[in-house]
Amino acid sequence: MQTKIVKEDIENIAKFLKEDCKKLNGKTVLITGAAGFMGSYFCDVIAYFNENFLEKNCKIIAVDNLISGNKSKISNLLKKPFFKFIEANVSKPFEIEEKLDFIIHAASIASPIIFRQNPLETMDSNTLGTKNLLELAKKNKVEAFLFTSTSEVYGDPSPENIPTKETYRGNVSCTGPRACYDESKRFGETLCMVYFTKFNVPIRISRSFNVYGPRLGLHDKRVLPDFMLNAWNNQNIVLLSDGSPTRGFCYITDSIRGHFKVLLSDANGEVFNIGNDLEEISILELAKCIVKTSGKNLEVEFKKSKDKYYLIDNPNRRCPNVTKLKEFFSDWKPEVMLKEGLERTWQYHLEVEV
Numbered sequence: 269m270q271t272k273i274v275k276e277d278i279e280n281i282a283k284f285l286k287e288d289c290k291k292l293n294g295k296t297v298l299i300t301g302a303a304g305f306m307g308s309y310f311c312d313v314i315a316y317f318n319e320n321f322l323e324k325n326c327k328i329i330a331v332d333n334l335i336s337g338n339k340s341k342i343s344n345l346l347k348k349p350f351f352k353f354i355e356a357n358v359s360k361p362f363e364i365e366e367k368l369d370f371i372i373h374a375a376s377i378a379s380p381i382i383f384r385q386n387p388l389e390t391m392d393s394n395t396l397g398t399k400n401l402l403e404l405a406k407k408n409k410v411e412a413f414l415f416t417s418t419s420e421v422y423g424d425p426s427p428e429n430i431p432t433k434e435t436y437r438g439n440v441s442c443t444g445p446r447a448c449y450d451e452s453k454r455f456g457e458t459l460c461m462v463y464f465t466k467f468n469v470p471i472r473i474s475r476s477f478n479v480y481g482p483r484l485g486l487h488d489k490r491v492l493p494d495f496m497l498n499a500w501n502n503q504n505i506v507l508l509s510d511g512s513p514t515r516g517f518c519y520i521t522d523s524i525r526g527h528f529k530v531l532l533s534d535a536n537g538e539v540f541n542i543g544n545d546l547e548e549i550s551i552l553e554l555a556k557c558i559v560k561t562s563g564k565n566l567e568v569e570f571k572k573s574k575d576k577y578y579l580i581d582n583p584n585r586r587c588p589n590v591t592k593l594k595e596f597f598s599d600w601k602p603e604v605m606l607k608e609g610l611e612r613t614w615q616y617h618l619e620v621e622v
């Protein structure tokens with residue numbers, strides 16, 4: 269579904285990429301996880317390129333098994349001539365009849381509570397799924413393959429490694445409750461690098477830091493939508509930690525602009541952090557900002573989670589160093605700060621509700 273806020277977001281992203289998008293003229297892009305938060309933005313931005321900038325349409329093949337996504341996110345695209353939706357599980361081998369030129373692999377459960385409920389499915393999409401897609405990339409001799417990895421590959425970084433650079437090797441538990449996600453993303457990255465070095469598949473890897481915005485469902489159970497859901501339901505915001513861990517939240521437009529820059533560049537075999545390095549805030553401050561955004565008279569409460577694994581291996585600070593991204597793409601920088609991003613996200617929910 270495209271609301272006014274989403275349309276503005278898409279237009280902003282697309283206009284920023286007006287020159288870069290020429291590479292997609294007449295091409296075919298496979299997007300996995302297309303019915304998810306980020307995947308649906310990838311699809312909409314290419315649709316905008318088609319309808320505004322490109323001479324020949326770029327065909328979008330959108331794949332999703334709907335395990336955590338929803339077709340309503342791409343409902344505006346389903347009837348477009350350049351758009352094809354395939355309901356499929358990327359963890360099982362599948363064939364695409366079209367010749368592919370680009371692949372964005374964004375299929376993975378990404379919400380900690382949901383991936384802990386579905387650990388095997390999470391591991392499969394990041395490992396078997398990534399391998400299946402790399403095979404497709406190799407067979408089709410694609411121009412670029414983008415793997416959407418995560419800052420979680422760094423685990424809980426040591427203080428001297430914060431802000432965290434791409435070269436940091438991580439401090440990750442391979443047996444803890446988050447390992448199904450963190451470790452499978454790490455292995456997914458290894459697969460990408462092996463296909464790059466062994467078969468010359470032009471992979472590139474993005475490591476996202478806490479992306480949020482419209483279309484991140486209020487029931488997704490990640491911390492930001494969880495707090496918004498409290499406020500939406502006129503309930504006090506419930507913190508299940510002491511609120512001291514910090515994060516740098518990145519609004520969706522800044523993240524997607526960075527992802528397309530990486531996809532449409534020549535940065536074969538490169539890894540990029542993508543996130544907001546300008547604002548690092550505590551979870552308590554986030555809760556207070558959301559109360560303010562809602563305009564409601566709510567308070568912040570502290571409770572203990574009934575889930576004994578809730579805070580295990582939860583990093584204390586997550587803060588990106590995005591120097592590499594800025595050096596490769598001098599026109600990219602985070603532009604939407606938390607106050608504005610939260611207001612846009614709240615506005616989106618109001619639009620969807622009416």
Ligand SMILES: NC(=O)c1ccc[n+]([C@@H]2O[C@H](COP(=O)([O-])OP(=O)(O)OC[C@H]3O[C@@H](n4cnc5c(N)ncnc54)[C@H](O)[C@@H]3O)[C@@H](O)[C@H]2O)c1
Nearest residue numbers: 301303304305306333334335336337357358375376476479
């Ligand atoms: N949003 C963030 O803050 C963030 C941070 C770091 C990394 N990422 C990564 O970015 C990508 C997109 O994340 P998102 O926030 O849009 O998540 P999301 O849950 O909104 O979207 C993921 C989509 O993938 C689909 N999917 C999952 N497993 C699948 C499978 N086996 N086959 C086909 N489809 C499958 C889901 O149904 C969903 O539509 C993921 O790879 C995620 O790990 C996101």
